[in-house]
Structures are given as C-alpha cells and as structure tokens.
Amino acid sequence: MPEVADRSPAEGFERELDRVVDRLRGMLVSRLADPADRAFAASQALLALTAGNAGAHDLPRIADHAAGDQLAVIGHDFAAGQPSDEQYAAATALLADLRRSLP
Numbered sequence: 891m892p893e894v895a896d897r898s899p900a901e902g903f904e905r906e907l908d909r910v911v912d913r914l915r916g917m918l919v920s921r922l923a924d925p926a927d928r929a930f931a932a933s934q935a936l937l938a939l940t941a942g943n944a945g946a947h948d949l950p951r952i953a954d955h956a957a958g959d960q961l962a963v964i965g966h967d968f969a970a971g972q973p974s975d976e977q978y979a980a981a982t983a984l985l986a987d988l989r990r991s992l993p
Contacts, residue, residue: 918930937967940967
C-alpha cells in the first residue's frame with residue numbers, strides 16, 4: 891500500500907470521503923441526530939466548493955439515516971468537477987474534521 895504522502899490529492903479525498911461515509915452509515919440511528927447535522931453542514935460546504943455551483947442550489951436536509959449517502963453523492967459530484975489540488979485539499983480537510991468530530 892502506498893504511503894499517505896504518495897497519494898494524489900484526488901486519492902486522499904476519496905479515501906477520506908469513504909472513511910467518513912462508512913462511519914456515518916455504520917452509526918446507530920439513535921445516535922445520528924447531532925452527527926447528521928454536522929454531516930449536512932459538511933455536505934453544504936462541499937457543495938459550495940463544487941465546480942459549476944455558484945450557490946444556485948439549495949441542499950435539502952434529509953433524514954438522519956441518509957446523511958452518509960447524501961455526503962457520498964455530494965462528494966462524488968465534487969470530484970467529477972475536476973477540482974484543483976487546492977480545492978481537493980480544502981475538501982479533504984473538511985471531511986477529516988467531520989470524521990474526527992463523530993462519536
């Protein structure tokens with residue numbers, strides 16, 4: 891397995907996205923209220939970083955149990971926009987902060 895430093899910004903982002911989405915999907919629904927709120931805020935921030943999105947789209951707040959799925963979709967949309975290394979770094983930091991805040 892390559893060292894963390896050997897990963898491209900895109901690979902680092904995908905890894906962090908997978909980690910946080912898996913964590914959200916694995917949480918008990920009874921423990922998801924606060925983490926789902928934080929995941930929604932992260933999804934909104936990631937949407938704001940997505941190419942072609944000038945704030946024209948409002949992200950709906952969906953059920954807590956779908957927070958991981960919503961974040962996954964927004965994350966894949968972000969990556970499909972071919973972000974710069976700097977955008978990847980900002981998005982990866984956002985996801986890492988979210989993951990660290992989860993119980």
